[in-house]
Amino acid sequence: MMKLFQTAERVSHTDASDNFVYQRSLLAYLEAAKRVSGNVLEIGTGSGYGIEYIASSATKFVTLDKHQPEELSNETLICSENVRFIQIKVPPLTNVPDNYFDFVITFQVIEHIKDHKTFVREIFRILKPGGKVILTTPNIKTSLTRNPWHVREYTVTELEELLNPHFESIEKLGVYGGEKAMAYYEKNKESVRRITRFDIFNLQYILPRHLLQIPYDILNRINRKKLLKNNNQLASTISLDDYYLDQANDQCIDLFYVATKE
Secondary structure: OOOOOOOOOOOOOOOHHHHHHHHHHHHHHHHHHHHOOOEEEEEOOOOOOOHHHHHOOOOEEEEEEOOOOOOOOHHHHHHOOOEEEEEOOOOOOOOOOOOOEEEEEEEOOHHHOOOHHHHHHHHHHHEEEEEEEEEEEEEHHHOOOOOOOOOOOEOHHHHHHHHOOOOOEEEEEEEEEOHHHHHHHHHHHHHHHHHHOOOOOOHHHOOOHHHHHHHHHHHHHHHHHHHHHHOHHHHHHOOHHHEEEEEOOOOOOEEEEEEEOO
16 A cells, blocks of 8 residues: 555655645754754654754664655665664564663654553653653644544643653643645645535544545545645745744644653
8 A cells, every 4th residue: 555655644755745744744853853962762763854853963863663664765874874773663662771762752653652651651761861752743623634543632731641640841842833834724624624524424533443544545645635736836835934833732733742751
């Protein structure tokens, strides 16, 4: 399926229809690069486009994913001698020692994890005292529809409550869109509304996730392509400057939390 049809769950930096999502995803890496140092672990390599930014700030950078990213070439790793990629499904973080990493970053991953409590507990375990986890996840308050690839999505309070049993210090930030990004968001919202109006029985929230994943993925990709075609100037010119971090609330697009292990 992955080779026949590019899943919308893996953002590509080469597909213009992904630009709205890619630019805000890239913001997370650039903001994290300002904060990390020492030994850094990434959970969720994705397409691998964030490696160069984190590697330049880290002494050692280990990045994990359950899939080998097709776009992650050997050249990318060779050019970053302090980078190691490991293919592994989490949780748990098998063979990762306690109190080892200075930072853990994990972007748009936790919403896919069924056992999210074990996921958080494992991150806490492998962090050094004083170490930090930086994570992003969609804000359910601004999600346009149910994403069946996500086990769950979080509110500002729900994510804090998940982290609180382990992390006493939590900086609650959110990713927000500027005028251009939000203009695209509104066009996407209207497009999604036109599609979901046919779901008169609200099946997207009733049927099991696995039955909806492939249809959702196909419709999501088609919708992004159509938005690009109909709004090319807007969609293709969204840049990093169209996103920013601020205190998290119900209006942010993504949650961006930094939690410290005391």
